[in-house]
Amino acid sequence: MSIWQETHILLGVSGSVAAYKAAFLASRLTKEGARVTTVLTAAATRFVSPLTFQSLTAQPAYTDEALWGAEGHVLHVQLGRQADLMAVVPATAQTLSSLAHGRADNLLTLAALTLQGPLLLAPAMDAGMYEHPAVQANVETLRQRGAYFAGPTTGRMASGEHGLGRLLEPEELLGHIRYLLGRRGPLQGRRLLVTAGGTQEPIDPVRVITNKSSGKQGYALAQAALDMGAEVTLITTPTALAPPVGARLIHVRTAAEMRAAVLQACPQTDALLMAAAVADFTPARPAGHKIKKRDGLPHIDLAPAPDILAEVAALPDAQRPRVVIGFAAESRDLLANAAEKLRRKKLDLIVANDITAADAGFSVDTNRVTLLHADGRREPLPLMSKAQVAETVLARLLPLLSA
Ligand code: C5P
Numbered sequence: 001m002s003i004w005q006e007t008h009i010l011l012g013v014s015g016s017v018a019a020y021k022a023a024f025l026a027s028r029l030t031k032e033g034a035r036v037t038t039v040l041t042a043a044a045t046r047f048v049s050p051l052t053f054q055s056l057t058a059q060p061a062y063t064d065e066a067l068w069g070a071e072g073h074v075l076h077v078q079l080g081r082q083a084d085l086m087a088v089v090p091a092t093a094q095t096l097s098s099l100a101h102g103r104a105d106n107l108l109t110l111a112a113l114t115l116q117g118p119l120l121l122a123p124a125m126d127a128g129m130y131e132h133p134a135v136q137a138n139v140e141t142l143r144q145r146g147a148y149f150a151g152p153t154t155g156r157m158a159s160g161e162h163g164l165g166r167l168l169e170p171e172e173l174l175g176h177i178r179y180l181l182g183r184r185g186p187l188q189g190r191r192l193l194v195t196a197g198g199t200q201e202p203i204d205p206v207r208v209i210t211n212k213s214s215g216k217q218g219y220a221l222a223q224a225a226l227d228m229g230a231e232v233t234l235i236t237t238p239t240a241l242a243p244p245v246g247a248r249l250i251h252v253r254t255a256a257e258m259r260a261a262v263l264q265a266c267p268q269t270d271a272l273l274m275a276a277a278v279a280d281f282t283p284a285r286p287a288g289h290k291i292k293k294r295d296g297l298p299h300i301d302l303a304p305a306p307d308i309l310a311e312v313a314a315l316p317d318a319q320r321p322r323v324v325i326g327f328a329a330e331s332r333d334l335l336a337n338a339a340e341k342l343r344r345k346k347l348d349l350i351v352a353n354d355i356t357a358a359d360a361g362f363s364v365d366t367n368r369v370t371l372l373h374a375d376g377r378r379e380p381l382p383l384m385s386k387a388q389v390a391e392t393v394l395a396r397l398l399p400l401l402s403a
Contacts, residue, residue, distance in 0.1 A: 001391075002032070002033060002387075003178060003181055003182060003227045004029070004032040004033040004034040004178075005033050006035075007033075007034045007035065007084050007085075007181060008034070008035045008037070008082055008083050008084050009029055009034050009035070009036045009037070009083065009084065009085055009086075009087060009177065010037055010038075010039065010079055010080070010082075010083035010085070010086040010087070010111060010115070011025070011026055011029075011036050011037065011038045011039070011053070011086075011087055011089060012038075012039050012041075012086060012087065012088040012089070012091075012095075012108040012111070012112070013038060013039070013040045013041065013044040013048065013053070013088075013089065013090070013108075014040075014041045014043065014044050014088065014090060014091060014092040014094065014095035014108065015041055015042070015043020015044045015045075015046060015047060015092055015094070016044075016047070016090040016092050016124045016125065016167070017047055017158045018090040018124035018158075018166075018167035019040075019044050019047040019048045019090060020047065020048055021089070021090070021167055021169070021170050021173075022038075022048070022053075022089045022090065023048055023052050023053060023056060024170035025087075025089055025170040025173050025174065026038060026053050026056045026057050027056045027057075028170055028171070028174050029057075029174065029177070030056060030057045030058070032174070035057075035059060036053075036057040036059055037057070037059045037060060037061075037062070037079065037082075037083070038050070038053035038054070038057065038059070038060075038061035038062065039061075039062045039063075039079065039107050039108045039111055040053070040061060040062070040063050040108075041063075041064070041095065041106050041107075041108050042063070042064055042106070043092070043094075045063055050062070050063055062075065062079070062107055063107070064106050064107050066107060067106075067107055067110075075107070076107060076110035076111045076113075076114055077114045079107075079111040079114070080110075080111045080112065080113065080114025080115040080116065081114055081115075081116055083111075083115060083116075083117055084117050084181065085117045085118050085119075085120060085177060085180060085181055086111065086112060086115050086117065086118075086119050086120070087120040087121075087122065087173070087177055088108070088112075088119070088120070088121050088122065089120075089122040089167070089173060090122055090123065090124030090167045091121040091122055091123045091124065092123075092124065092125060093123075093125050093129050093130075093132075093135050093138075095108065095109070096121065096123060096135060096138045096139065096142065097134075097135075097138050099112055099119075099121070099138075099142060099147075100137075100138035100139075100141040100142050101138075118146070118148060118180050118181075118183070119142075119146070119147045119148065120147075120148045120149075120150055120176060120177060120180055121142060121147050121148070121149050121150070122149075122150045122151050122152070122167055122168055122173055122176075123139070123149070123151060123152045123165070123167070124151075124152060124165065124166065124167035125152070125165045126157045126158060126159045126161065126165055127157070127159060127161055127163070127165075128161075128163055128164075128165070129165060130152055130164050130165040131163075131164060131165075148176070148180050150168055150172070150173055150176035150177075151166070151167060151168040151172075151173075152164060152165050152166055152167060152168070153166045153167075153168055154166065171242075172245070175242075175244065175245030175246075176245050178223075178226070178227065178244075178245065179226060179244075179245045179246035181227075182226050182227040182228060182229050182246075183229055184229060185227060185228035185229030185230070186228055186229065186398060187225060187228040187229045187230035187394070187398070187401075188229035188230075189229075189231075190229075190230045190231070190270045190271065190401060191230070191231045191233070191268055191269050191270050191271075192222075192225045192230045192231070192232050192233070192269070192270065192271050192272075192273065193232075193233050193235065193262065193265050193266070193269040193271070193272045193273070193321065194218055194221050194222045194225065194232060194233070194234050194235070194247075194273045194275060195218060195234075195235045195236070195258060195262065195272075195273070195274050195275055195276035195278075195308075196215040196217070196218020196219055196221075196222065196234060196235070196236045196237070196239065196275050196276055197213055197214075197215035197218060197236050197237030197238070197239045197276055197277070198210045198211040198212065198213035198215075198237055198276070198277040198279075199211075199237055199252075199253065199254055199255045199258055199276065199277070199278050199279045199305070200237060200238070200253045200254060201254055201255065201279045201281075201282035201283055201286075201305065202253075202254070202283065202286040203283050203286060203287065203291070203298075203300060204286060204287035204288075204289065204290050204291045205287075205288075205289065205290055206290050207290075207291070208253075209279065209281075209282070209283065210279075211277045211279070212277075212362040213237075213276070213277035213362060214239065214240075214241070214362060215236060215237065215239035215241050215276075216241065216364075216365065216386050217275050217327070217367060217386045217389065217390070218234070218236070218273075218275035218276060219234070219236075219239070219241045219243070219244065220385075220386040220387045220389070220390040221273050221275055221390040221393065221394070222234045222243075222244050222247050223244040223387070223390065224387065224390035224391050224393075224394050225273075225390075225394055226244055226245075226246050226247060227391075228394055228398075231248075232244070232246065232247040232248065233247070233248045233249075233250060233265055233269075234247040234248070234249050234250070235250045235252055235258060235261045235262060235265070235276070236249060236250070236251060236252070236276075237251075237252060237253055237258070237276065238251070238253065250265075254279075254282065254305075255278045255279045255282060255305035255306055255308070256282075256305070256306060258276060258278060258308060259306040259308045259311065262274075262308050262312065263308075263311065263312070263315075266312060266315060266319055266320065266321055267318070267319045269321040270321060270322050270323065270401060271321050271322060271323040271324070271325070271397055271400075271401060272312065272321040272323070272324045272325065273325045273393070273397075274308065274309055274312075274324070274325065274326050274327060275327050275351075277329065278305065278307075278308055279305040280304065280305055280307075281302040281303065281304060281305055282302065282303055282304075282305045283300050283301070283302060283303075284301040284302060284303035285301065307345075309324070309326055309341075309345040309347070310344070310345055312324060312345075313344075313345050313346035322400075322401060323348045323349075323397060323400045323401055324345075324346070324347050324348055325347060325348060325349045325350070325351065325393065325397065326341060326342070326345055326347045326349075326350045326351070327350065327351045327352075327353060328341050328350055328351070328352045328353065329353045329355045329362075330352070330353070330354065330355065331354075331355055331356050332356075334352050334353075334354050334370070335352060335370060335372070335378070337352075338350050338352035338370070338372050339372055342372050342374065347374065348373075348374050348400050349371060349372070349373055349374065349393070349396060349397075349400070350371075350372045351369050351370075351371060351389070351393060352369060352370045352371075352372060353367060353368075353369050354368065359383055365385055365386055366383055366384065366385055366386065367383075367384060367385075367386050367389045368381065368382065368383045368384070369381055369389055371392075371393070371396060373396075
């Protein structure tokens with residue numbers, strides 16, 4: 001089940017021109033499957049209409065008028081108690097001040113006082129206001145009380161000025177909300193190391209030997225692990241993908257760089273998910289300068305690349321992650337090859353992937369895999385999204401970690 005299903009977000013919108021981005025966010029959250037109830041301050045309604053939010057979310061969008069309506073006496077309590085998370089987007093200097101001081105002068109701040117779940121604040125303000133000591137003092141108070149700040153960022157603001165105070169983009173805000181929602185998950189406190197992407201082995205300063213890996217399955221694993229509350233380090237080669245919010249990123253290119261990063265992280269890792277497509281061979285002597293065509297066809301000697309999982313398998317127990325999961329992409333004899341790797345690399349689980357199928361493997365968003373367990377069980381999974389494969393793998397990881 002996705003993290004958004006049956007999740008109730010209370011979206012507080014305060015009065016900044018950036019309020020229009022909250023409408024995009026409300027739309028995105030709704031499309032993901034979350035239930036979004038909106039509360040707008042009086043100033044927010046001067047920039048955007050409650051009807052905008054009501055139409056985008058198919059849920060009520062309240063203003064202070066509702067305080068005096070039929071449900072007025074219970075509404076703020078309901079809003080705060082029912083929400084899994086409250087996100088104030090944008091959070092103006094005024095609203096930050098009210099929240100920091102526990103004021104209850106509008107429906108948004110009242111609801112924040114009855115909130116049981118986490119509070120996410122996405123500040124937006126122009127002209128250096130964010131850096132004013134008075135605002136910073138409020139930010140500090142709220143942070144110490146456990147509020148989570150998403151942004152602001154530096155950039156061009158509505159006034160034309162450039163500075164710190166720009167609201168994050170809706171897609172980034174979605175990532176922060178997702179991160180915060182996952183924090184109480186069953187992998188809370190567990191440190192997961194995920195590798196993703198295809199390594200790039202240099203031939204000369206401009207050319208590399210690489211493979212077709214897109215990194216999608218590895219990124220999906222990192223996201224699913226974050227959704228379940230894990231602390232995630234993602235070792236990644238260059239990809240076109242947006243990294244999941246909350247993952248600690250380590251950028252590498254070659255198998256040797258990935259090896260060094262993995263081995264360094266292993267002693268602090270509870271589970272390693274080795275989804276990267278690591279080179280098996282690398283140019284033995286990369287040229288220092290670009291190989292010129294006029295010199296004729298080059299002869300490129302290859303040498304074995306480090307087998308990272310084999311090295312992890314050879315680590316002393318104290319340095320080895322408790323659980324190690326590998327991936328096998330094969331074009332023939334899939335299960336036999338995967339079973340052999342599972343044994344040789346001392347894995348707890350291997351995810352076997354037939355790359356000849358058009359709807360599975362490289363680049364596409366779907367995958368059809370078989371899970372091979374160390375105890376000999378084989379679990380063929382139907383065609384799924386890579387996100388669902390990731391969720392399934394992590395569901396199998398959970399009992400292995402506590403065993
Ligand atoms: O390349 P191969 O199919 O053997 O990969 C199986 C598993 O081993 C994968 O999880 C991959 O990340 C890992 N691997 C590795 N070092 C290599 C090659 C693969 O750790 N040099």
